[in-house]
Structures are given as structure tokens and as C-alpha cells.
Amino acid sequence: MSVGEPAGRRSTGDPWGGVRPFSIKTKLAVLVVVSVLITTGLSMIAVQTKTELRFIMVFSMIATLLITQFVAHSLTSPLDEMNAVARSIAHGDYTRRVRENRRDELGDLAQTINAMADELEAQDRQRKELVANVSHELRTPIAGLRAVLENVVDGISEADPETMLTALKQTERLGRLVETLLDLSRLDSGVVPLRKRRFEVWPYLSGVLKETQMVASARTGMASGSGRHTRTDVHLHLDVTPPELSAHADPERIHQVVANLVDNAVKHSPPHGRVTVRARSGSGPDSLELEVLDEGPGIPKSQWHRVFERFNRGEVARPHGPGSDGGTGLGLAIARWAVDLHGGRIRVAESDRGCRILVTLPGETSASR
Numbered sequence: 001m002s003v004g005e006p007a008g009r010r011s012t013g014d015p016w017g018g019v020r021p022f023s024i025k026t027k028l029a030v031l032v033v034v035s036v037l038i039t040t041g042l043s044m045i046a047v048q049t050k051t052e053l054r055f056i057m058v059f060s061m062i063a064t065l066l067i068t069q070f071v072a073h074s075l076t077s078p079l080d081e082m083n084a085v086a087r088s089i090a091h092g093d094y095t096r097r098v099r100e101n102r103r104d105e106l107g108d109l110a111q112t113i114n115a116m117a118d119e120l121e122a123q124d125r126q127r128k129e130l131v132a133n134v135s136h137e138l139r140t141p142i143a144g145l146r147a148v149l150e151n152v153v154d155g156i157s158e159a160d161p162e163t164m165l166t167a168l169k170q171t172e173r174l175g176r177l178v179e180t181l182l183d184l185s186r187l188d189s190g191v192v193p194l195r196k197r198r199f200e201v202w203p204y205l206s207g208v209l210k211e212t213q214m215v216a217s218a219r220t221g222m223a224s225g226s227g228r229h230t231r232t233d234v235h236l237h238l239d240v241t242p243p244e245l246s247a248h249a250d251p252e253r254i255h256q257v258v259a260n261l262v263d264n265a266v267k268h269s270p271p272h273g274r275v276t277v278r279a280r281s282g283s284g285p286d287s288l289e290l291e292v293l294d295e296g297p298g299i300p301k302s303q304w305h306r307v308f309e310r311f312n313r314g315e316v317a318r319p320h321g322p323g324s325d326g327g328t329g330l331g332l333a334i335a336r337w338a339v340d341l342h343g344g345r346i347r348v349a350e351s352d353r354g355c356r357i358l359v360t361l362p363g364e365t366s367a368s369r
Helices: 024-049 053-090 105-153 161-189 201-219 251-267 301-306 331-341
Strands: 197-200 235-241 246-249 274-281 288-293 345-349 356-361
Touching (some): 024 053, 201 235, 246 251, 251 274, 251 288, 331 356
Antiparallel strands (some): 197 246, 274 288, 288 356, 345 356
């Protein structure tokens, strides 16, 4: 995590430009001034009372040391606390925090350490969620495949086409889960190159939607939790204006975006609902604005900022229809990743009914990452 100086507190070249009323610089300056005043005052008293200078020097040193000890303790005490918290973080305990009760540079450092601890705690939680989600998602198809094969080996079932088809479906499901994990790995590494080209939007999106419908039809009857929806009762509607609209992007990555958004919309659509995919020209040359709208329960506005986080399954009602589950919670995160690669934007927008997600792609003027 990259952390810089707080805004408005960067050095301007003036040695006093960064001084704040409660900063360490101010405290040290006060310490020097007080020490000089004590020494000067005692010296004047010594002159007036004709006291020996050595006694004045001893008193001056003792007073200065006491004041220095007080200031030093106020500076080293929070450093000891920060050191203890940092040591706990290094050993995997991300729950400890530094008290933020100071208004100087050490207070800024405490806020930075706490922000780092929050980020590390969130990453650790995501890692544990990844293990739990992957274990759960992989266990079902593996158990199903094992049961089929054990029945064949034990002679309970014949190795007929129907039995082998069941085993094939479970194997395909495993393949889809592995593909999702590979997408997650690419998302983390950020090394996926963009292969952008110009393409016609209508035939492209029409092909994506037809493929989605064909896959759903082929998977109808499979076990729940297939990783993709198996509903065929939802109507998919495509609206492209103008019909000759073209865009400049990576078709493979845009396919991920549209497929994941449509998949999510279909899962949360009511029986015999309608999912609309709209495409319009953006503000720049070959730019594109996509919109996916469903008729489901929608997303609470308080959850909009978390929609595209990994493993976030939302707090809305469960998906409708057979074969529709919450999935791994990675689909929308992968969609955001693909849009970010193009330098575009994806967000939840206001809608009278259901959920409405807008995608903006800047076209060929965007520099690929």
C-alpha cells in the first residue's frame, strides 16, 4: 500500500513552513527556548545574588534534563506502542490498532499504521474467504463425480451414455470453476494484455446473448450451483442504437463483462422476467456505453459501493428459479477488472425497477494498461 504525506502538509522548502501548533518541531523548539530561558534566568539571578556560577550550572542542567525527559517520554511512548502493534501485524495479528490521540507527526503515523492494518486485515479476510468459497464450490462436483464413478466401479450403475453424461457435466463444472480461478489470478497479476480491435456491436452482442441462451439450455437439469445460471424462462432483449454502431475494445474481455452481467441479471430476474442489454455510442470516437437492466429486486443503495468487490453476494433476496445460486461472488469483480483494463468505468445506476448497471468504454483513444 502506497502511503504519502497528508495533503497540505508537504514541505515547501521553508524550514518553518511545515510547523504546526502541536508538531514535534514545535515541541523541540519550545524545549530549546525554555532551556535557554532557564539558563539565562538563573545566570541573572546568580549575578544579582552573587551566587557561585557552578551552582547555577548544576541547577540549570537539572531543570533542562527534567524538561527534556518529559518531552522525550511524550515522543517515545507512542513509538513503543507503534512498535508493539507493528510486531503483532508482522506475526499475523491484524486486530490491534494504535491510539490516534495526538495532533502531531506521530498522530499521522498512527493513522497510517491503522490504515495499513485495516487493509491487511481485509486482504487476510479475503484470502480466507477464497479458501472457503473454493473449497465449497469444488467439493460438490468432486463428490458428484466420485459418486458416479464409484457406482460404475461397484457395478451399481452401467457405464452407459446417460451415466457418462452425468460425469461429464460434473467435469465441465470443475472446468468452469478452474477457469474462474484463473481469471482471479489474472486479475491479481495484472499481466493480461489487451488485444483491442474495431468490431460491429450488434452482431457481437447478439452472438454473446445467443451463446448465453444456448449454454443455459444445455445446462438445464443439472444440479444447483453450476456456477452459471440454468434458466430458460428469462427473455433476453438486445437494443443497439444506431444498428451500425461500432466499438474499439478487446472482444474477449468485453465478452467477460457482458456474460457476467447478463448471468447475474438472469439469476435475479423473476420468473419469465426480462433482461435488457442496451448499447449506445459514447462521447469519444469508437467509445461505447453498455447498459444491462433486469426486473429483479434490485440492489440497496447502501450496497452499491460493494457490488464489484470479490465474494460479495449482496444482501438482496436469493436468486430466482432452478439452478440459480449466489455463485462464487467473483463474476462482477471480474467484470470490473476487464472494464478497468480498458480504462473504462462500471457502476450501478438509478432504476425504477430492478438493477441497472452501466459500463462506459472510452474507445481507441484510451491507453491500455
